[in-house]
Amino acid sequence: MTGAETFRALHRRAPGDPLVLPGPWDAVSARVFADAGFPALATPSAGVAAALGHADGQTPADEMFAAVARICRAVDVPVSADVEGGYGLPPKELVERLLEAGAVGCNLEDSAGGVLQDPHRHADRLAEVVAAAGGELFVNARVDTFAYGDGDPEQAIARAAAYVAAGADCIYPIFAPAELLPLLRSGIQGPVNALARLDGTGPTPAELGERGATRITFGPGLxxxxxxxxxxIAEGLLPRPS
Structure with missing residues (x-):
């Protein structure tokens, strides 16, 4: 079984039993998560950007792929990579660079510069990525309706349907309110990715699973x-006046 097949199989979950994927930002954090027993990892573009000294969305493609490669080399579990909108790369080149880095999956968002893209054009691009990958990449299609659109769940479901038809393996309606997860789950075919917060203000991963999430990620939260x-720790190392 290839890495992508293993990763795809991990998404075949019973209701209420989501796949929890922590997001490493470098090789050390990747090893920590793998050693803790997580069966797979999913890099966050914002977390990697911060580790590399860039603002979110400003990481050069070469640096992002190099960081993903270091993370993949550090662990023996499947790694999916958040590559934002794909850095303007042609689908074939995007797939080649992901596979060269060792990734078995990717996130691709349907917005650019804070503006939602035309869903039909984005679906066409997703279809080209899926075709170029030939089953060797698990494609997680991010739906940014709740990030940059009007938050209409029916619009999110319509976008998701177009992306599933294009071959996406999973749909990620980022920032979707937890109370809408049951509606989104009922309207979206296949796995649904939900974002969990670590500040205690939102549902736990288990609770998100109970509401319909198949897969849980944390963005740059970790x-x-x-x-x-x-x-x-650093503050505790500073000498204090006696």
Whole structure:
């Protein structure tokens, strides 16, 4: 079984039993998550950007693929990579670079510069990526209706239908309110990715699973939490006036 096939099989979940995928931002964090027993990982573009010293959305493609490659080399579990909108690369080249980095899947978002893309054109691009991958990449299609659109769940479901028809393996309605997950789950074919927060203000991964999520990711939340913990450690190292 190939890495992509293994990763695809992990998404065949019983209701209420979501696949939890922590997001490593470098090789060290990837090894920590793999050693903890997670069966697969999913890199967050914003977390990787922060680790590389860039603002979210400003990481050069070469640096992102190099970072993904370091993460993939560090662990023996499947790794999916968030490659934002694909950096303007032709589908064949995008697939080649992902596979060269060792990724078994990718996130592709349907917005650019904070503006939603035409769903039909985006579906066509997804179909080209899927065709170029030949089954060797698990494509997680991000739906940005709740990030940059009007938050209409029916619009999100319509976009999802176009992307599933194009061959996407999973749909990621990022920032969808948890109370809408049952509606989205009922209207979307295949796995649904939900974003979990780590600040205690939202449902737990288990609760998101109960509402219909197949897969749980955290965006840059883990990287930011680690940075906050390191900040506390650093403050404790500073000499204090006696």
């Amino acid at each position: 990287q930011r939490r680690a940075a906050a913990a390191l900040s506390e």
